[in-house]
Amino acid sequence: MSAPVYLGLVHYPIYNKNDEVITTAITNFDIHDIARTSRTYDIKQYFIIHPLETQTGLARDIINYWQEGYGSEYNPDRKEAFSILNIVPDIEKAVNHIKSVEGEYPVIVTTDARKFANTVSYAKIREDIATGNTPCLLLFGTGWGIEKSVMGKFDYILEPIYGPCDYNHLPVRAAVAIILDRLLGEAWWAK
């Protein structure tokens, strides 16, 4: 028994480098890399969360190319990775989708470079997923992170990822890979 895990990439409300709240653009590599990594770790759906139709239309074209177009014949593995993609306008729509599929609201877990009162360890969330039934929605921010009043509504914040030095500017695609491996990968350290 293990809990179903969903993932969302948030493009609004996001801070830019000047601490202003903006909407970030959808990037092609975020679609491809995070879909492939999510599929490897058995994520049920990868939500691209963006409020603007001008951007989501473009994302839909890319997804269709790999799902239905020439890309689906050229690379069936990519087609399979893209099958878990779902574009929604806001976090609430992702949450409601999970409720409708699973019959229960998800626990919402995110990550941040700062510590919060509800910051938890990777070991705790790994254990919760491995032994629980309640669905889990892992949210990742783009740009310089998710706006703080929205962050305040999430259930848990995972600890920052620390390397052995003080430089800490991982791409979101790398953060997703590391966090999915910590939460859902095999216990390689015990082998």
Added chain:
Amino acid sequence: MSAPVYLGLVHYPIYNKNDEVITTAITNFDIHDIARTSRTYDIKQYFIIHPLETQTGLARDIINYWQEGYGSEYNPDRKEAFSILNIVPDIEKAVNHIKSVEGEYPVIVTTDARKFANTVSYAKIREDIATGNTPCLLLFGTGWGIEKSVMGKFDYILEPIYGPCDYNHLPVRAAVAIILDRLLGEAWWAK
């Protein structure tokens, strides 16, 4: 005490999806993402290994933009990540560079989706790095992996990365992030 760790991204000799040996193209996202992840995990140098000047010239232009051009003012963190980049034409040049800096040839470690006679666990290489002095060169293949006679010359092959299901098509950028976290990240499972 811990061993100095270097990383190389190999573009030749590489298999394509039809098992033919080719030279792959350098991609912009491999430069950015792997430089940022490498810098976070304190990698001493990130070698982009490519034999063709037409490709490496383009990579040099991108690197110069972020090291010396407008990019270096716009994003100093990116400038710092790019400071560890080094473009070399083949694996031997990377190895010789490490020998000249460290006074000793590196142990060469790579990864593959298949198992080999010299396949080792992440825990072993993590321990070797943490307690040793001998430099370590982590090599990653692009495309469908490094040609097998070259693979046969490396000291160790890390186990494949297994997710909880049978789909296994991680982007190289995600594999780099997961492997650096396993070898050099904090012992998060023991917290």
